[in-house]
Structure formats: C-alpha cells, structure tokens
Amino acid sequence: MLDGMQTSDPLAVRVRGLRKRYGSARSGYKDAVAGLDLDVSRGEIVAVLGPNGAGKTTTVEILEGFRDRDDGEVRVLGEDPRQAGRAWRARIGVVMQDSRDMNELTILEKVRSTAASYPDSRDPMEVIAAVGLAEKARARTRGLSGGQRRRLDVALGIVGRPELLFLDEPTTGFDPQARRSFWDLVTSLRDGGTTILLTTHYLDEAAQLADRVVVVRDGVVVATGTPDTLGGPGARTPVVAWDDGGVRRTERTDLPTAVVGRLMAAAGPGGEVPGLSITRPTLEDVYLSLIGESSPTDGVGTDNSSRKAA
Numbered sequence: 001m002l003d004g005m006q007t008s009d010p011l012a013v014r015v016r017g018l019r020k021r022y023g024s025a026r027s028g029y030k031d032a033v034a035g036l037d038l039d040v041s042r043g044e045i046v047a048v049l050g051p052n053g054a055g056k057t058t059t060v061e062i063l064e065g066f067r068d069r070d071d072g073e074v075r076v077l078g079e080d081p082r083q084a085g086r087a088w089r090a091r092i093g094v095v096m097q098d099s100r101d102m103n104e105l106t107i108l109e110k111v112r113s114t115a116a117s118y119p120d121s122r123d124p125m126e127v128i129a130a131v132g133l134a135e136k137a138r139a140r141t142r143g144l145s146g147g148q149r150r151r152l153d154v155a156l157g158i159v160g161r162p163e164l165l166f167l168d169e170p171t172t173g174f175d176p177q178a179r180r181s182f183w184d185l186v187t188s189l190r191d192g193g194t195t196i197l198l199t200t201h202y203l204d205e206a207a208q209l210a211d212r213v214v215v216v217r218d219g220v221v222v223a224t225g226t227p228d229t230l231g232g233p234g235a236r237t238p239v240v241a242w243d244d245g246g247v248r249r250t251e252r253t254d255l256p257t258a259v260v261g262r263l264m265a266a267a268g269p270g271g272e273v274p275g276l277s278i279t280r281p282t283l284e285d286v287y288l289s290l291i292g293e294s295s296p297t298d299g300v301g302t303d304n305s306s307r308k309a310a
C-alpha cells in the first residue's frame with residue numbers, strides 16, 4: 001500500500017455553481033460549465049463521466065488551478081485554487097490528458113527530478129515499480145510507447161505523495177493488463193488515504209474503481225450515486241426479452257421468474273421461448289440512458305412493449 005497524508009477536513013473538494021464560458025462576442029459563446037456542483041470526500045474515489053465536450057476537463061483544470069472560472073465557489077483542500085500557492089500545489093497530484101514532454105532524460109531521472117520538488121516525496125524507484133516500469137527505469141523517455149508514457153505520467157503525478165490526485169482519462173492507450181495493474185495501484189493509493197478524482201470514458205473502469213460516480217452533461221451534473229445505485233432504484237430492474245413472431249418483445253420487471261413462467265406456460269409443455277434472455281442493465285446502460293443515448297436494454301416500461309430485433 002502506498003501511504004498518503006490525512007487531515008480532519010471531511011471534504012477534499014467542494015464546488016458550487018461553477019461556470020466557465022469560452023468564446024467572444026464576435027465568435028459566439030459556449031457555456032462549457034454551466035452551474036456545476038460537486039463534493040468529493042476525503043479518501044473517496046470519484047469518477048466523473050460524461051460525453052465528449054461535457055465540461056469534465058474544464059472543471060478538473062479549474063480545480064487544479066490551471067484554468068480560471070467565470071463564477072462559482074471552489075474549495076480544493078480548503079483553498080481556492082485561484083489564490084492557492086506552492087504549498088497547496090505540493091499537496092495535489094495531477095495526471096493531465098496530454099503527456100508531458102518526453103526527452104533525453106531516463107524515466108528514473110525524470111521521476112527523481114520531480115520528486116525533488118516536493119517536501120515529502122515517495123521513493124522514485126518504488127513509484128516506478130508501482131506503475132510497472134521497473135524494467136524501463138533507465139530507458140530514455142523519448143522512446144517510450146504511448147501506454148508507457150501514460151504510466152510515467154501517473155508516476156510523476158503520485159511521486160509527490162499527493163493528498164488529492166486528479167486523473168484525467170488516465171488509462172487511455174493502456175493494454176488490458178496495464179489497466180488492471182493501474183486499477184490495483186489506484187485502489188492501493190485510496191487505501192493509503194489518497195483522495196482521487198478521475199475522469200474516464202471507460203464504464204468498467206468507473207465500476208471497478210469508483211466509490212461514487214458523477215455524470216456530467218452540458219456542463220452540469222445530471223446524476224450521482226455509487227456504481228450500483230446510479231440512476232435510482234428502478235435503473236437496474238432486470239429486463240426479460242424474447243422473440244414473438246419476428247418481433248422482439250421486452251418486459252422490465254422485478255419478478256423475471258414470474259414473466260418467464262408465464263412465457264413457458266404460453267409455449268406449452270416442452271415448448272421453447274425463442275430468443276429468451278434476462279439481463280440486468282449495466283452501469284453503461286444506466287449511463288447511456290442518463291445522457292440521453294439509447295441502450296441495449298432501455299426504452300421499456302413495466303408493461304409489455306416491443307421493438308424490432310437487432
């Protein structure tokens with residue numbers, strides 16, 4: 001476990017009514033963030049989900065102090081990032097979407113030089129091993145693959161032993177094995193007391209890692225909950241589906257066995273119910289319905305309804 005620091009303030013991030021507008025009178029305005037509220041408790045992993053352009057990166061960059069805001073209240077580790085100084089910056093870790101410059105330095109040199117700028121940094125070799133780059137520690141950063149650069153970004157983000165870690169789409173370009181070990185690393189950081197705010201487009205990543213999921217659309221939060229409760233009590237109601245003379249029928253029900261029993265009775269002794277399936281909507285299905293996209297198991301009420309077979 002990689003240990004972090006703890007203080008008594010229960011909220012690591014508090015955002016109220018955040019607004020950010022891009023553009024000009026001549027080119028037109030775009031409300032990238034349009035009145036967003038967000039709380040992140042200490043020791044929590046929160047995943048921010050949302051379609052491209054929803055305002056996730058803009059929000060995260062405001063929280064990191066890299067972007068100014070037009071309106072709203074923001075507290076990150078008790079301070080307003082707009083005014084916070086170097087001591088505050090040393091308490092946060094940042095892994096941005098774009099890799100930092102890669103050059104003639106080796107991984108070890110780069111992680112060591114970053115570590116040197118923090119008052120209580122982690123051991124560089126320990127961090128390099130934790131992101132799975134131990135064998136590459138003496139390789140030049142210039143020659144790294146996309147996934148290896150991303151791992152190095154993560155190493156640079158955590159070497160300062162941050163209390164709060166921002167991860168903006170951290171596993172883009174990772175192979176499946178690297179993603180699994182990254183998830184273990186993030187969980188171990190959280191277990192050591194680090195608070196983590198992560199943006200991702202991978203729903204399995206959010207389901208695996210997040211204590212809480214926040215869905216952003218058009219610059220506002222449209223839903224929040226644990227990965228299992230997002231969307232409210234009815235969102236995970238099972239769906240029974242079957243074929244009925246070339247038409248796909250579906251029924252959303254808390255009593256799927258009863259529906260199947262009815263279908264079996266209608267099919268008669270030994271009869272098959274064509275194309276029978278029972279599915280429980282996944283986090284991805286719930287997410288897609290929250291952002292207004294169709295999902296494989298949505299669009300059905302408690303009564304029978306039909307749609308064409310896919």
Ligand SMILES: Nc1ncnc2c1ncn2[C@@H]1O[C@H](COP(=O)(O)OP(=O)(O)OP(=O)(O)O)[C@@H](O)[C@H]1O
Nearest residue numbers: 022023030032050051052053054055056057058059
């Ligand atoms: N520097 C900028 N100047 C003008 N418009 C911008 C700028 N940065 C972002 N935008 C616009 O603001 C909106 C929100 O962008 P943002 O990058 O915050 O979204 P996102 O949710 O992070 O998207 P993605 O999932 O694609 O990373 C988009 O419409 C984007 O085009």
